[in-house]
Amino acid sequence: MEKSGDERIGDSFPYKVVDCSREKRFGVVASSLQEFIDKACEKLGITGSVKVVLEQDGTEVDEEEYFNTLERNTSLMILAGNEKWVQQGRNLRVPGDEVDGGRGLGRLLNRLHDDLSHVSLLGGCELELLSDMDPDSLTDIIPDKAFLDQLKEASGRFLSDKRQAQEALDLLKLYHTATVMQEDIAKKNRVSQ
Template sequence: MADLKPCKVCNFSRQKYYGLVVSSLDQLKQKGCETLGFPSQTSVSVVLEDDGTIVADDAYFLCLPANTKFMLLHDKEAWGPTKKIDGGTAWLSRESVVLETDEVDTTFSGTDAWQSLAAQLKQDLASIILLSDAELQTLVDVPCDDLASALGFPRKKAQALQDTLQTVLDRREESRQSKELLQLYLKTVQREQGASQDDEGDDSLQMDETDGLEVDSRSGFSSRTLMVLKGKTSPETRLSNQELQMVVTQGATSMEQVLGWDADRTAVLVQACGAELATRLQKVQALKSLSAQSQGTGDASAAEDADQTQAKRSK
């Protein structure tokens, strides 16, 4: 009888580890599938949990030390390193969470990316606040049934999670827009008070830049802008004024080629962008009007005080 080898097995999410005693690689696959709850007759591959090395034959399997950790993968599942969660404090070291350039972990791509993110959320849902806009959008775009399967959630719960992720995206964009509107107001007040040209040229108070984002040479849109335009929910509310103006200027015909959409869908988007831009401009005009009224009230009060002073001197 072959020597028995104690070992540990888990699935790609690493949620739980199970101890087994087996004599061969085939027995590991058989007992592992039963222990992890894989469907019968499922074809699986075995990799080392710590570095993803594929274990393909008994000779290599028998050379491994006792209590080695193995990961069983099936279908389109792929190995990924363990992502350590810092308890939600990483954002404290950032100057501005919402203004950082969107980055995607280049260790994974395609299906592997969203599965790794899903595994991270399965371990700790609070890690949502640490995800970048691009990572949140990746999870929102995943088919709901696939996400539910990866998380082990009912479909209704997975849909609620995607709605929550979209809400997080929308709130971040609202924060961007509020900051942009405030900057426009401050810039308008400075101009009306005769701020110097040097102050007006200070780039540190300008709107969010797109430095570090890849720009499509054909359309002129940044990668982030294209990602937002192709988003699921009200993309026009997540664009800056400059980006909205670019969409409206391009027009429906040009945007069809940029987005690869049909004419009707593109026309609806361009119209929505135009309406959003008009609404924001109205807000800016309202702020200007309030500023002008405030200055006018101050001038009138100063003139009245001067008249009263002159009257007292005459007496």
């Protein structure tokens, strides 16, 4: 599939880049695979050797020719070191755990079972995973189904609160930017009078 001229920004095209946890997402404009990698790593704060894959299905993008066939705004994931692509909402990678059909949650579930207050410290990806989990399928890890039901509900509440807080922060940033712009305009108007 050839890219049409109206999608071009100079000699570059826009892409989306995401880290393996899917918590950081940025836009990048690049004209080559290497330029994309350089800009994406800078935005994500990643150094060293990386692999580029399609976020949707984990297909590796390692050739310039294939990169040039991608449509604009394609979402690409940067994997650093020994990170692996995981289907969104599917499995949570916990250091020291093997991820095998959701059983990688075992260590996390056990830690939360010991102290449920740790749920408030989890990131959005982990909270989303817990709020989407099926408690019935995890009773072999934690036999206490009531706990799993409560954990699912609490995770959903914390995830919702976290999203609302992020939206409030985004609105405050917009308000601050607008205020600064208005002050700058007012200063320019005073100077020009």
